[in-house]
Amino acid sequence: MPSAAALRLQIERTLEHRFPAALTPAPRSFREVAPTGIAAVDTLADGGLPVGAISELTGPESSGRTSLALAFLSRRTVEGRVCAWVDAGDSFDPVSAAANDVALRQILWVRCRDVEESAKVKARARPLTRLDQALQATDLLLQTGGFAAIVLDVGATAREHGNRIPAATWFRFRQAADRTRCSLVVLGKAAFAQSSAALVLECSLLRPHNAGESVLRGVAFSVRRGRERFAPIEIGTRKPPISTWKANAVWEAERRV
Secondary structure, rough: OHHHHHHHHHHHHHHHOOOOOOOOOOOOOOEEEEEEOOHHHHOOOOOOOOOOEEEEOOOOOOOOOOHHHHHHHHHHHHHHOEEEEEEEOOOHHHHHHHOOOOOHHEEEEEEOOOOHHEEEEEHHHOOOOOHHHHHHHHHHHHHOOOOOOEEEEEEOOOHHHHOOOOOOHHHHHHHHHHOOOOOOEEEEOOOOOOHHEEEEEEEEEEEEEEEEEOOOEEEEEEEEEEEOOOOOOOOOOOOOOEEEEOOOOOOEEEEEO
């Protein structure tokens, strides 16, 4: 009587023209990631932010989302890669970026501003809002290619406005990021990309670290993994302990079960 392995091989050879590897599961493919440089966050995100996909860093102001994005760009630009920061709120601070070891020569800063009244009258058309400008600029950069990472900072945009961004826009961004192997990092008060995002990290302020009564030495942030597309299934696992990373600030990462 033939063995089970011989029977499986015989069945697969019979069906190979219709169902390749009918009884042998396809090897699992692991997504390519780029580390943020923050050990606790990289452990939480299974190695870092995905390459060729959309990642969302969400949370209120002073939640650590911008610091996390700067840490990520620091690693990318130090490697000599070109990145971009699309600034819908015109709030990007080059001094803070340089203090976080971001190579400014490797950064394209797109500043979105309100159109002056004189320009509105001259154009005689509805002017583009800052959000519209940011989305169009991001679309152009993604379609052009050549950027290792693009940060779309819509953190100053109200939730109701961010929720009105068409799903088709996010799908187009997702397709372009995959084609150009660009990491698109979206900073916002909430998750706007929905199913087009490969990873969502929820940031929040935990506590300040003071030296004495008046000197601020650092800040502790908490990061939770809100959702991940194509994440591995975990059965019967318990919440892992909180991990910390200490430098100018303290990061605390916790996986949401």
